[in-house]
Amino acid sequence: MSRIAASETQVAIRDLRGRSVPLVSTVVAILLALLPIVAATPLIPDFGLLVLIAWRLLRPEIWTPNTALGLGLFNDLVAGNPIGQSMLLWTALFLAFDLIDGRLGFRDYMMDWLIAAAAILFAAGGAWYIALLMGADVHVLVVAPQVGIAILAYPVVTRIILALDRWRLGR
Amino acid sequence: MAQPAKRRSGTYSRRVQYSLFLGYVFAIAGMIVAVLMLAISIVDPRGFAAIKGAALDVTTPVSAGGRGVVRFFTGIGDTVSDYWQAGSQNAALNDELNAARRELVAAQAAQAENRRLTQLLGLARQVNDEVALVRVVGSSFEAPRRTATLSAGRSSGIEPGQPVRAPEGLIGRVIEVGQWAARVLLVTDGSSNVPVRLVRDGTPAIAVGRGDGTIELRTLEVGQNPFRPGDLLVTSGIGGVFPPGVPVAIVARLDGDSAIARPIADPARADFAIVQRAFQPAAAGALDQAAPPVAGPPAAAPPPQPGAAPRQGDPGYQPALKTAPPGGAPR
Numbered sequence: 227m228s229r230i231a232a233s234e235t236q237v238a239i240r241d242l243r244g245r246s247v248p249l250v251s252t253v254v255a256i257l258l259a260l261l262p263i264v265a266a267t268p269l270i271p272d273f274g275l276l277v278l279i280a281w282r283l284l285r286p287e288i289w290t291p292n293t294a295l296g297l298g299l300f301n302d303l304v305a306g307n308p309i310g311q312s313m314l315l316w317t318a319l320f321l322a323f324d325l326i327d328g329r330l331g332f333r334d335y336m337m338d339w340l341i342a343a344a345a346i347l348f349a350a351g352g353a354w355y356i357a358l359l360m361g362a363d364v365h366v367l368v369v370a371p372q373v374g375i376a377i378l379a380y381p382v383v384t385r386i387i388l389a390l391d392r393w394r395l396g397r
Numbered sequence: 398m399a400q401p402a403k404r405r406s407g408t409y410s411r412r413v414q415y416s417l418f419l420g421y422v423f424a425i426a427g428m429i430v431a432v433l434m435l436a437i438s439i440v441d442p443r444g445f446a447a448i449k450g451a452a453l454d455v456t457t458p459v460s461a462g463g464r465g466v467v468r469f470f471t472g473i474g475d476t477v478s479d480y481w482q483a484g485s486q487n488a489a490l491n492d493e494l495n496a497a498r499r500e501l502v503a504a505q506a507a508q509a510e511n512r513r514l515t516q517l518l519g520l521a522r523q524v525n526d527e528v529a530l531v532r533v534v535g536s537s538f539e540a541p542r543r544t545a546t547l548s549a550g551r552s553s554g555i556e557p558g559q560p561v562r563a564p565e566g567l568i569g570r571v572i573e574v575g576q577w578a579a580r581v582l583l584v585t586d587g588s589s590n591v592p593v594r595l596v597r598d599g600t601p602a603i604a605v606g607r608g609d610g611t612i613e614l615r616t617l618e619v620g621q622n623p624f625r626p627g628d629l630l631v632t633s634g635i636g637g638v639f640p641p642g643v644p645v646a647i648v649a650r651l652d653g654d655s656a657i658a659r660p661i662a663d664p665a666r667a668d669f670a671i672v673q674r675a676f677q678p679a680a681a682g683a684l685d686q687a688a689p690p691v692a693g694p695p696a697a698a699p700p701p702q703p704g705a706a707p708r709q710g711d712p713g714y715q716p717a718l719k720t721a722p723p724g725g726a727p728r
Contacts, residue, residue, distance in 0.1 A: 257456075257459070260460045261460070262462075262463040263536065263538075263665075264535065267610040268538065268543075291421065295431075303452035305537060307539060308435055309435075309449070310430075310431035310438065313427065313434070321425075357587065359439050361587075363605070365608070368541065368607065
């Protein structure tokens with residue numbers, strides 16, 4: 227593709243691509259929960275949350291906390307969570323990210339990973355507590371393997387998001 | 398990484414500041430709404446049944462379509478190992494077949510005797526006809542809960558509360574139903590309680606999921622552990638949801654007063670699942686919403702009434718006043 231847009235439609239297409247890629251990629255990640263895998267042991271990380279955190283830490287300016295509210299509702303419906311769970315936890319995370327961004331001058335890669343790890347831990351702990359309130363009396367350590375895998379998967383997800391971001395903004 | 402763009406500092410436009418502030422107001426209001434929805438979900442788990450059923454209907458075909466592909470790939474490994482082990486497997490299977498034939502004769506004799514004794518007792522056993530033969534197409538990845546998705550729903554006659562089993566053993570119980578899809582609470586989920594009994598000596602117990610793919614067995618007997626590794630547990634039929642005699646789990650190891658067991662039916666490998674009618678349908682609704690069912694003694698004995706004894710010592714307790722006089726008191 228040439229670097230200079232040839233027509234108005236081409237400009238419009240590129241503009242649409244630039245705007246829609248973060249949202250579409252997050253929705254696709256949420257839909258990964260529909261993978262036809264029957265998991266008896268909780269190991270597979272929550273890809274929707276990982277992609278959401280990765281986009282938010284990479285591009286703080288594209289989303290407001292309201293986005294997390296809508297995406298959380300979508301995730302609850304797709305993943306079969308009690309409705310409101312991801313809405314609450316993800317929006318709380320976005321507010322916390324805004325606070326962190328306000329306090330911190332800049333973040334580097336390790337800092338991002340640390341923040342993402344804390345966020346994953348918070349989301350898993352919140353989900354565990356809500357399950358406890360709903361009568362699922364499981365030990366908190368049951369969640370540990372999934373949290374560990376999610377934290378280790380975060381850098382991989384970030385690479386993918388970075389590539390997507392480069393493609394989204396490239397000409 | 399470069400310094401992330403800061404949104405607030407540097408923007409002195411009042412309009413931008415207002416819209417940012419409104420965004421936060423919306424977000425916090427949304428969180429409050431989410432908390433309320435969660436509270437409704439906790440108090441009344443069927444509160445959003447219609448919405449969640451519709452979501453199931455929309456999403457399950459996606460899982461169902463890909464399930465065959467996944468099964469093909471997991472099947473490749475099995476096929477290769479089967480090929481290499483064909484000879485030894487053949488011999489082992491022959492031995493197994495001979496043993497099974499001997500056991501079959503014994504089982505048929507036991508079955509005939511069982512039928513005769515049941516007729517003697519005059520037990521009215523309900524016919525447990527199956528509601529639907531379905532495929533297990535997906536499951537939740539979320540850590541604390543263990544659920545699976547079925548490829549049939551209300552249009553096939555599936556209702557919440559019905560037990561689901563594979564040919565090998567119990568899988569769980571239907572909790573959410575859409576028109577063409579249903580969600581099953583697996584026996585390994587932390588909120589699943591299945592009344593079971595030990596096949597060896599009939600000791601009653603409750604099988605509670607632990608959330609990590611195993612099941613904890615709790616018994617009423619204090620001080621001694623009736624389980625041994627390798628023991629088989631089947632449903633006891635108490636509580637009225639699960640039909641009696643369905644294999645549930647095998648004891649893997651002992652853990653203090655309880656035991657940790659492995660479920661027999663693996664929903665990941667089960668090709669088909671059978672949805673059955675609730676054993677005694679009247680009990681399904683009540684049990685579904687109740688707290689963990691009390692582990693009762695075997696069905697012959699009357700259930701204990703835990704509330705009765707301490708109340709007699711209570712000076713303020715007057716049972717006669719609790720019920721209205723037959724004539725009806727004047728207002």
